[in-house]
Amino acid sequence: DTAVSQTPKYLVTQMGNDKSIKCEQNLGHDTMYWYKQDSKKFLKIMFSYNNKELIINETVPNRFSPKSPDKAHLNLHINSLELGDSAVYFCASSQPGTWTDTQYFGPGTRLTVL
Amino acid sequence: KNQVEQSPQSLIILEGKNCTLQCNYTVSPFSNLRWYKQDTGRGPVSLTIMTFSENTKSNGRYTATLDADTKQSSLHITASQLSDSASYICVVSDSEGRGGGADGLTFGKGTHLIIQP
Numbered sequence: 001d002t003a004v005s006q007t008p009k010y011l012v013t014q015m016g017n018d019k020s021i022k023c024e025q026n027l028g029h030d031t032m033y034w035y036k037q038d039s040k041k042f043l044k045i046m047f048s049y050n051n052k053e054l055i056i057n058e059t060v061p062n063r064f065s066p067k068s069p070d071k072a073h074l075n076l077h078i079n080s081l082e083l084g085d086s087a088v089y090f091c092a093s094s095q096p097g098t099w100t101d102t103q104y105f106g107p108g109t110r111l112t113v114l
Numbered sequence: 115k116n117q118v119e120q121s122p123q124s125l126i127i128l129e130g131k132n133c134t135l136q137c138n139y140t141v142s143p144f145s146n147l148r149w150y151k152q153d154t155g156r157g158p159v160s161l162t163i164m165t166f167s168e169n170t171k172s173n174g175r176y177t178a179t180l181d182a183d184t185k186q187s188s189l190h191i192t193a194s195q196l197s198d199s200a201s202y203i204c205v206v207s208d209s210e211g212r213g214g215g216a217d218g219l220t221f222g223k224g225t226h227l228i229i230q231p
Contacts, residue, residue, distance in 0.1 A: 004157070040223065041152075041201060041223065041224055041226075042221065042223050042224075043158070043203065043221045044221070045219065090157050090158075092157070102148070102160045102163060103158075103160065104160075105157030105158045105159070106157050107155075107156055107157050108155070108156065108157050
């Protein structure tokens, strides 16, 4: 009964390649997010989608393109991977509209660019 | 600029001992403050969420306090267990909570806690 799932868990690839990470949530939440956690363990938001529509796009290179086919899925496609993209990427979801919308995080995808 | 500072950066204590983690923030307007626990190789899991009107909130052996005047929060862990070894992340929201989602969340860098037997 995984609430937020991501695939793959590990991804090792060469510089310049294109890769995708998939995320699914079965909590019925309206909002989904992508976060990047760097080697210093600092979590930084990348994107936020509410009901399939983009509501936040932080300063992220346009090589990163999120796609939300429905409100339960938010995939992250990365073009022309660079060494600096190596990090752990977390998907999360929440139900906004309340004072305390808790975010539920997925297990993370560790991306290593060689 | 909104900021969340956590201390200490890392902490090692013996099993069974208590410890307190600190979080200072300069986020305005304040909406709520959350503590997350992140086990190694896992995603963060919410421990507590506190609004401006709450001073203390407990979740088992975890007790969070909030002083909205001094903009400080603490997470106290009682009778630590080996499974408490993790990173603890403080997150402060300046969202007005009206469907804003993640905008306005400011993350701390976390405190890495190690419990030794």
